[in-house]
Amino acid sequence: MVVKGSSKLDAGHLPLKLESGRLLFIDQRLLPDVLEYFDATSFGDLCFAIKEMVVRGAPSIGVAAAFGYAMEANRRALDTNYSPEFSHDDVTRVISQSKLDSLVVDQKLLSDLARIKSELDATRPTAVNLRWATDRMHSFCAALIAKRVNARQFVEATLDEADRVFDEHLKTNLALSTHGVAVVPPHAEIITHCNAGPLAVCGWGTALGVIRLAKMHGLEPSVYADETRPRNQGSKLTVWELMQDEIPVKLVCDNMSGYLMSQKKIDLVIVGADRIAANGDTANKIGTYNLAIIAKHHGVPFYVAAPLSTFDRSISNGSEIPIEVRDQAEITTINGIPIAPSGAQALNPAFDITPSNLIAGIITEVGILRPPFEASIKEALAK
Amino acid sequence: MVVKGSSKLDAGHLPLKLESGRLLFIDQRLLPDVLEYFDATSFGDLCFAIKEMVVRGAPSIGVAAAFGYAMEANRRALDTNYSPEFSHDDVTRVISQSKLDSLVVDQKLLSDLARIKSELDATRPTAVNLRWATDRMHSFCAALIAKRVNARQFVEATLDEADRVFDEHLKTNLALSTHGVAVVPPHAEIITHCNAGPLAVCGWGTALGVIRLAKMHGLEPSVYADETRPRNQGSKLTVWELMQDEIPVKLVCDNMSGYLMSQKKIDLVIVGADRIAANGDTANKIGTYNLAIIAKHHGVPFYVAAPLSTFDRSISNGSEIPIEVRDQAEITTINGIPIAPSGAQALNPAFDITPSNLIAGIITEVGILRPPFEASIKEALAK
Numbered sequence: 025m026v027v028k029g030s031s032k033l034d035a036g037h038l039p040l041k042l043e044s045g046r047l048l049f050i051d052q053r054l055l056p057d058v059l060e061y062f063d064a065t066s067f068g069d070l071c072f073a074i075k076e077m078v079v080r081g082a083p084s085i086g087v088a089a090a091f092g093y094a095m096e097a098n099r100r101a102l103d104t105n106y107s108p109e110f111s112h113d114d115v116t117r118v119i120s121q122s123k124l125d126s127l128v129v130d131q132k133l134l135s136d137l138a139r140i141k142s143e144l145d146a147t148r149p150t151a152v153n154l155r156w157a158t159d160r161m162h163s164f165c166a167a168l169i170a171k172r173v174n175a176r177q178f179v180e181a182t183l184d185e186a187d188r189v190f191d192e193h194l195k196t197n198l199a200l201s202t203h204g205v206a207v208v209p210p211h212a213e214i215i216t217h218c219n220a221g222p223l224a225v226c227g228w229g230t231a232l233g234v235i236r237l238a239k240m241h242g243l244e245p246s247v248y249a250d251e252t253r254p255r256n257q258g259s260k261l262t263v264w265e266l267m268q269d270e271i272p273v274k275l276v277c278d279n280m281s282g283y284l285m286s287q288k289k290i291d292l293v294i295v296g297a298d299r300i301a302a303n304g305d306t307a308n309k310i311g312t313y314n315l316a317i318i319a320k321h322h323g324v325p326f327y328v329a330a331p332l333s334t335f336d337r338s339i340s341n342g343s344e345i346p347i348e349v350r351d352q353a354e355i356t357t358i359n360g361i362p363i364a365p366s367g368a369q370a371l372n373p374a375f376d377i378t379p380s381n382l383i384a385g386i387i388t389e390v391g392i393l394r395p396p397f398e399a400s401i402k403e404a405l406a407k
Numbered sequence: 408m409v410v411k412g413s414s415k416l417d418a419g420h421l422p423l424k425l426e427s428g429r430l431l432f433i434d435q436r437l438l439p440d441v442l443e444y445f446d447a448t449s450f451g452d453l454c455f456a457i458k459e460m461v462v463r464g465a466p467s468i469g470v471a472a473a474f475g476y477a478m479e480a481n482r483r484a485l486d487t488n489y490s491p492e493f494s495h496d497d498v499t500r501v502i503s504q505s506k507l508d509s510l511v512v513d514q515k516l517l518s519d520l521a522r523i524k525s526e527l528d529a530t531r532p533t534a535v536n537l538r539w540a541t542d543r544m545h546s547f548c549a550a551l552i553a554k555r556v557n558a559r560q561f562v563e564a565t566l567d568e569a570d571r572v573f574d575e576h577l578k579t580n581l582a583l584s585t586h587g588v589a590v591v592p593p594h595a596e597i598i599t600h601c602n603a604g605p606l607a608v609c610g611w612g613t614a615l616g617v618i619r620l621a622k623m624h625g626l627e628p629s630v631y632a633d634e635t636r637p638r639n640q641g642s643k644l645t646v647w648e649l650m651q652d653e654i655p656v657k658l659v660c661d662n663m664s665g666y667l668m669s670q671k672k673i674d675l676v677i678v679g680a681d682r683i684a685a686n687g688d689t690a691n692k693i694g695t696y697n698l699a700i701i702a703k704h705h706g707v708p709f710y711v712a713a714p715l716s717t718f719d720r721s722i723s724n725g726s727e728i729p730i731e732v733r734d735q736a737e738i739t740t741i742n743g744i745p746i747a748p749s750g751a752q753a754l755n756p757a758f759d760i761t762p763s764n765l766i767a768g769i770i771t772e773v774g775i776l777r778p779p780f781e782a783s784i785k786e787a788l789a790k
Contacts, residue, residue: 056748248754251738251747253636253660259739259747267748275738275753277636279661279694283730283759286696311662313669317704318697347666355634355658356642358741364634364642365439365650370658371631376666 056264074147081224086153094182127175152299199389204234218309219261220296230329246272285322297330304380304397305342316382325384342377439647464607469536477565510558535682582772587617601692602644603679613712629655668705680713687763687780688725699765708767725760
């Protein structure tokens with residue numbers, strides 16, 4: 025076997041897995057009705073899957089991109105004429121073992137890899153984890169090429185590296201959750217927005233990771249899940265995941281947070297993040313900024329839970345983070361059925377920026393960062 | 408003809424009309440796909456229509472209740488065994504003219520009328536216009552009974568009174584809009600929430616009435632319409648109405664207001680109201696409170712447009728306004744199709760309270776009321 029599966033990727037409801045050399049994503053567009061895998065083995069299908077949110081959630085996208093990069097890099101490295109859809113197990117059938125050992129991966133591959141990276145980077149502009157993962161894979165592959173490894177070594181090493189990306193994400197999120205539990209009082213009532221659970225975050229979760237661990241610690245948290253228009257990740261994914269964990273959850277519309285907080289029902293807010301600037305300004309799913317303002321107005325602490333890979337030190341503040349604007353049809357239709365008049369115009373920004381002055385703390389794997397964020401982030405990233 | 412139609416009720420896309428003695432409502436649940444009338448002639452169907460939001464919008468509900476009250480009062484007054492579905496034109500066919508003249512409406516009818524009123528009042532608890540309209544019809548009928556009018560006079564007078572309720576609403580909203588135009592700068596970009604246009608407000612509109620008149624005055628306003636989850640009155644009704652008026656409108660999700668305001672796109676917010684307390688605290692469609700907080704945070708003026716009949720002087724502040732909690736299925740399904748996991752719990756408050764300190768002004772038919780609202784409201788109501 026040239027390509028090995030990861031045991032981490034074979035358990036439970038993980039967002040993605042390698043099976044017989046094929047890259048499979050839970051099709052998050054079909055949940056909660058249908059639990060079905062999408063075959064993202066070909067590079068075209070992989071890019072489609074990220075763009076169309078078959079796989080979603082910044083960390084899961086990062087891991088998906090790492091595996092996708094590795095597989096496509098391997099296809100290019102083997103310089104075959106085989107269909108781009110071939111699974112990695114096909115390699116062992118089609119290419120002789122001796123050829124794998126004798127074929128040296130050469131310098132010319134680098135320009136192919138740059139194209140792979142730029143195509144992946146273009147799929148979703150806002151989340152930084154994607155770029156973080158492709159940067160890492162790209163440097164890793166460049167180093168392999170410089171070492172003049174043979175094809176077998178290259179193929180094995182790239183998939184091992186993608187597996188490490190996944191593995192580190194999982195460990196990171198567990199560490200992050202352990203720190204986060206400190207801000208959850210017993211019987212806490214928590215609002216969360218969008219989905220930052222196992223599907224979004226490599227099988228564990230950031231915002232939901234904290235809540236899941238709080239439940240394991242006997243703190244009996246309960247959750248109000250924002251439905252998160254227009255894609256309804258809250259209704260479809262967060263509620264589904266929390267129900268499976270038997271954590272009490274009530275679905276609410278995104279516009280009900282003021283009502284809930286004015287009724288003194290809410291102890292804290294926890295959300296995930298797609299990119300965090302050096303000053304703590306946080307890009308996350310559209311509606312997060314509204315929720316942060318509402319929380320501030322009511323004196324409810326607002327926490328962001330995100331691994332350090334979410335920080336973009338190249339960006340000083342949120343105004344520099346590009347905001348993806350998606351198809352109007354996401355607002356004017358639901359499941360393909362129109363809910364607005366024919367010809368209606370809509371505006372569909374997919375993310376917004378929450379300025380750091382609305383954030384009580386950022387929960388990371390090295391601890392909870394507190395204001396002033398510029399200093400605490402700098403210190404955390406230096407570790 | 409005992410019962411006359413109102414010419415006001417026969418024009419364009421009015422939310423309701425009397426036709427051949429039948430009370431017909433535009434079925435607002437079916438818009439924008441289908442423009443169809445719902446026959447609310449029977450009292451049971453009328454109550455259903457208000458409860459299930461066939462007719463909606465506080466002023467339109469008030470007018471619907473006035474007509475419904477009149478028609479049911481007439482059926483009781485005639486003390487017939489006819490089916491409660493009979494149209495008013497049936498009266499002329501079934502009851503002899505001489506009987507109509509000789510039958511005196513007696514005191515015993517009052518307890519029937521009290522039942523009609525309490526059934527109507529129970530249909531929707533939050534909007535005050537409904538109760539305002541039933542109070543008015545009830546006092547009016549009690550006075551007729553005290554005068555010992557005959558059946559013909561009673562039937563004619565009750566429908567005339569309902570017609571006056573309608574007529575006054577229309578005039579009031581035109582007056583209100585004339586005052587409101589003063590707060591709309593040229594080329595204003597305006598956010599509105601829910602639907603306070605012709606369908607909701609007897610053929611003209613409060614919040615949309617101001618915007619429509621601004622367009623007539625050449626101010627070229629444009630609108631961002633909140634979709635207004637969970638019933639999507641924004642997507643389905645506001646966008647539809649504004650498109651017909653050729654006022655530029657973009658549909659947005661309720662959670663995008665912070666994004667829009669942070670991009671400096673918004674000049675003001677105008678919404679309608681379901682009930683306003685003596686201190687200016689305003690009950691309106693769920694999400695209004697969120698929008699008001701977001702506007703305050705960005706220094707964007709937030710206006711309420713509502714006729715004086717929306718004020719409830721019996722209530723000193725918003726905490727006393729009852730909030731209707733509606734069926735969870737409004738959130739977990741769309742057009743009958745599930746969008747959440749089977750068994751998911753939801754919380755569905757239909758309204759929220761915007762405290763008066765978030766409101767820049769309340770646009771009424773007697774002018775724009777400004778803080779301190781307790782004084783300005785008192786003065787306006789004394790007029």
